Amino acid sequence: MDIRRYAILGTVALGTSLAAFAASAEDVTINVWSLDRDIQPAPNLIKDFNKLNTGIKVEYRQIQFDDVVSEAMRAYSTGQAPDIIAVDNPEHALFSSRGAFLDLTDMIAKSSVVKAENYFPGPLASVTWEGKYYGIPKATNTIALYYNKDMFKAKGLDPNKPPQTWDELVETARKLTDPAANVYGLTFSAKANEEGTFQFLPWAQMAGGSYDAINSDGAIRALDVWKKIIDEKLASPDTLTRSQWDSTGTFNSGNAAMAISGPWELDRMLKEAKFDWGVALLPVPEPGAERSSAMGDFNWAIFANTEHPAEAFKVLEYFVSQDDRMFKDFGQLPARSDISIPETGEPLKDAALKVFVEQLKYAKPRGPHPAWPKISKAIQDAIQAALTGQMSSKEALDQAAEKIKAVLG
């Protein structure tokens, strides 16, 4: 090796160390990915955080709903993952079970901002894997029963007494169904995607079933009630292919007297529904039975291979400290029981939100299980096989249990 080569090597080495020095003097950069658009929490909170000049600079990238998991996986497996990501709660376990997310248990224990006891049990369970916390719930939502008070009155029903049990629900739906006026008693979604599972699982859980006991007697009874509703045309047969959003659209237009859906419908309903409506807790199998509901929305998590775990956690702490703005500024429900939802001045909306917050106490996560999408697919197929009459509820759920058993191993 001649002298010139040494000289070049030396310069290169010096250059790299200088660059490294320069970088350490600069801010730490934390990358955050989520699906929030410009009017939603993440980009706005990040803007506010960057204004604080904490020595941590946060960069944001918006990803599309359908790409969250595949983008995250690709990035993680090629070592280009962001520091922080927001994932849909049923997919959280997929990452935490494989050690892709950072175990935050100790950080949360030491934190004065993030306190586990502040969260609703459902969202908290979705970030938990084997007793450890692998994330922080970002926001939450659930489903309840919307009902058209004007139609209740027109059919001689008490608009302040929405159905409490499954039997009452079916009975009320029968009374409200009016084919001549193009009105179905109820609308919900049994679509062949996650939405179908989202809507059905609470029913199974209320009757003592669960995803790992999907063919229990209670779950079969739940599916039988659904089947009765579809067979008697108390809900449109298109329930099998309609999303929750489209289904509730028929409620807003007065073509369904009751709807099962979530708080994301409120703003559109206020605008479109030209009648008096209310929200009730999901009916239970019999009076006094255990309540349950679905749980939706995203969780924050830190990728395990981040270079700045402490700084990333600080960013999350900031997000959590702003949870009281979640509803006021962005219309999302914080996953916390210690934050009360401020009045909006819209009486219908305020009354509805009270019910949703009450319902959130009973919301249960889907899973958590790393192979959730496969479990969910088995449940969707079973629901649809039974509702279309291709199988009995028991046969369909037995087959689903078989498939789920293979997944659970």
Place this chain on the structure above:
Amino acid sequence: MKRILSSVTDGKGFDIGLVVLPLGFLFVMSGLPLVYNVVMSFQEVDMFSLGSFVRPFVGFRNYVDLFSQPETRPILFNTALFVVASIAGQFAIGFGLALFFWTNFPGASWLRGLFLVSWVMPGLVVGAIWNWILSGDFGVLNFLLRETGVIDGNIFWRSDPNYSLWAVIIANIWLGTSFNMILLSVGLSGIPKDLYEAAELDGANALQRFWTITLPMMRSTIGAIIALGLIFTLQQFDLFAGITSGGPNNSSNVTQYWAWDLSFRQYDFAKGATISVIMIVFVMLASVVYVRSTRHEVRG
């Protein structure tokens, strides 16, 4: 050096270059992913091994697992039905329209152009619109059928397992007809007019002219269209996403939608790849038909 250079600018080297460039492009953009896909179908793949090439080989286990699933056979059957019915419908209506516009009434070429609008529309938009048309309670199709007295009650096109696949087929026929019509129109205009004049002088009627002149002269065009139709139909994904999501209970699920669902919804990439390999075999068959039927066109 100089000899090589001159051969590149003028001679054999130039010819080789012309062949090597597209071949290289094809190999990198199509060949490698294809091989990768086939390799993947023999491996155990999960999302965390997605970024690496070294993965445990499992032999034919993915194939065995796939065919032991209860939904596999119905889905393969659905795919076959979807392909055959779509192509038959697109071709029959497309040919009919092509013959109709061939009569060259005033404004024929204008109208023919307008028909192409359906082909230009993005699949997801077409899916969303047919989703409304086929809606059970408020759908336009049900309204028309009811008003004309064809049906008494509403047909739930999307949600009744007896109709769901046909719902997508109807939409797909609408989408593909204009493409068939245009290609067939081109084929028709290539038939020399004097053949018909001679046949007419010999006293052949319209039907005889169609069977003995039009059809035989169109043989290569028809072969090409059916092969392309097979490929386009096996590619059709948006309509399934837009109309039925493969439901209810897989009654309208087909291999291409299922492969996507397995890979990107259930994250079972190996099974998704396995289905794709099975599809590749069928597309290869179609390609052979296509290449054979267009061969003498290339020779000119």
